[in-house]
Amino acid sequence: MRREIFALGVVVLSFVVFPASLFAYQAWRTNALDARVIELTANVPANGGWQPDTIRVHLGERVRLRISSTDVVHGFAVPALGIQVDEILPGHVEEVEFVASRAGRFPFACTRWCSVDHWRMRGVIEVIDPQNPNPASPTFAPPxxxxxxxxxxxxxxxxxxxxxxxxxxxxxxxxxxxxxxxxxxxxxxxxxxxxxxxxxxxxxxxxxxxxxxxxxxxxxxxxxxxxxxxxxxxxxxxxxxxxxxxxxxxxxxxxxxxxxxxxxxxxxxxxxxxxxxxxxxxxxxxxxxxxxxxxxxxxxxxxxxxxxxxxxxxxxxxxxxxxxxxxxxxxx
Ligand code: HEC
Ligand SMILES: [Cu+2]
Structure with missing residues (x-):
């Protein structure tokens, strides 16, 4: 009898209590760290390109980009942060979320040939550490x-x-x-x-x-x-x-x-x-x-x-x- 109660305990613990607590923890985390919402619009370069083209956030901040297009289909990539949105359709909002866990400048670009000047469609996400707002520029090995x-x-x-x-x-x-x-x-x-x-x-x-x-x-x-x-x-x-x-x-x-x-x-x-x-x-x-x-x-x-x-x-x-x-x- 003792053994059966014990086994039941293990079952309840592993199938109910543990997953439930994990779920609760996840929910708590998302709410606890409110994302900073930034609206970003994509326009062909002749109409101004990315607005804004410089996005400044603080180190450690959770950021939610809400990306929309005012004209044609664009793409969005921040290679250094591993972010890629293949399609930003006019009239839709694409959301991407990330945590700014590293200070620095992270260039982003459109990845769709939206117009002749498409390749000019670039911008930068600047992650600033308030403790060290003007860091020495990083040194790279020369190419x-x-x-x-x-x-x-x-x-x-x-x-x-x-x-x-x-x-x-x-x-x-x-x-x-x-x-x-x-x-x-x-x-x-x-x-x-x-x-x-x-x-x-x-x-x-x-x-x-x-x-x-x-x-x-x-x-x-x-x-x-x-x-x-x-x-x-x-x-x-x-x-x-x-x-x-x-x-x-x-x-x-x-x-x-x-x-x-x-x-x-x-x-x-x-x-x-x-x-x-x-x-x-x-x-x-x-x-x-x-x-x-x-x-x-x-x-x-x-x-x-x-x-x-x-x-x-x-x-x-x-x-x-x-x-x-x-x-x-x-x-x-
Ligand atoms: C907006 C137009 C444009 C795009 C997009 C472009 N290029 Fe070029 N590329 C040029 C022009 C113009 C030249 C000639 C530059 C010169 O005469 O020095 C050139 C020259 C080059 C050369 C030098 C060739 C040589 O023998 O000296 C290479 C290599 C090259 N491009 C590779 C690429 C690669 C790879 C990509 C894509 C990742 C790319 N280009 C995208 C316009 C472009
Ligand atoms: Cu483009």
Whole structure:
């Protein structure tokens, strides 16, 4: 009898009392910490972009953003806080809640191509610690291109250009015979080609075969997952200017600021990623430098405030496929 009462006790405790107290605790927590409600409206940049575009909150505060659109469909992302709202439909209110648990500046951006100037649609959430309202600005390690002294503003024509686009698919077949020993981040493909071409052991291979092996090595070093992630980032953030096919002919790239001001002979529209003579002369580090800093005086936006290092490597891995013939059509 004693035993049965004990067992019943255990059952009541584990199925009733414990869950109930957990539930009560959750409810108490949500009510106890009242969220600070902030209204945020999304407008195409021509109509003012984010209102407000600077959101200041205190460290430790629970914040509830109520986001609405006054015109077309927008998106909202704060990458550093892991916040993403895919769709903000006109006439609806999307709510996101977060606790401002870290002081600092957290850039946010629209993630939908809402208009030609979409990429200007950015803002920042500032989390201020009242105890320390003016902290020294954090120091970051300088980006790789600076550490390696790569001049990202210099022209980077390839020293060697293949007669046609190399193919990573053909290169896969050669991988057993041709060892491409290269650092695919810091060396440009054309420098790697020069090294292979000078290798007497590879004399029997034609130029295009060496290029194919290089194309495959770039793909292998990046990995299929990185290329697949890069494809998504590219579609969301780059294709409108650089074009679906990478040719620099996206609809948003046509009337960029700077294009009309600069010497008409200088092609300063979005870069053409299918141009082997240009792309093969650039190392991944150089491309990363341009992506994170943006092209001064042209419409190339900076991505340092929104992209992680991994995001940048992923998108570069994908872009390489426009010359190396991979990534565009494979489905994940
Ligand atoms: C608003 C239009 C626009 C968007 C969006 C854009 N770019 Fe660009 N991009 C440009 C322009 C214009 C240039 C040419 C800059 C120059 O001449 O220095 C450029 C240049 C570049 C270059 C330099 C190429 C080279 O060989 O020097 C890279 C790499 C690049 N963009 C990558 C990207 C990536 C990756 C994205 C998306 C994350 C992106 N761009 C989004 C307009 C854009
Ligand atoms: Cu937008």
């Amino acid at each position: 790789l291109y600076q550490q390696l002294n790569v001049n990202i503003d210099a022209a980077h024509p390839a020293r060697n250009v293949p007669s046609e686009h190399p193919s990573a698919v053909r290169g896969a077949v050669l991988a057993e015979q041709i060892t491409v020993d290269a650092d695919t981040r810091t060396q440009s493909p054309s420098d790697v080609f020069a090294k292979l071409r000078a290798d007497a052991a590879l004399k029997s291979y034609g130029d295009l075969q060496l290029w194919d092996a290089i194309a495959f090595e770039w793909k292998r070093a990046a990995g299929d997952d990185a290329i697949a992630r890069g494809r998504q980032l590219y579609a969301r953030d780059c294709a409108a200017c650089h074009g679906e096919s990478g040719k620099g002919d996206g609809p948003a790239g046509r009337n960029l600021p700077g294009r009309t001001v600069i010497d008409a002979s200088a092609r300063r529209g979005p870069a053409d990623f299918t141009n082997a003579a240009q792309m093969l002369g650039a190392s991944d580090v150089l491309l990363q430098g341009k992506i994170l800093r943006g092209g001064m005086g042209t419409g190339m936006p900076e991505w340092r405030s929104l992209y992680t290092d991994q995001d940048m490597w992923d998108v570069i891995s994908f872009i390489r496929g426009f010359v190396f013939e991979y990534g565009m059509s494979d489905k994940k």
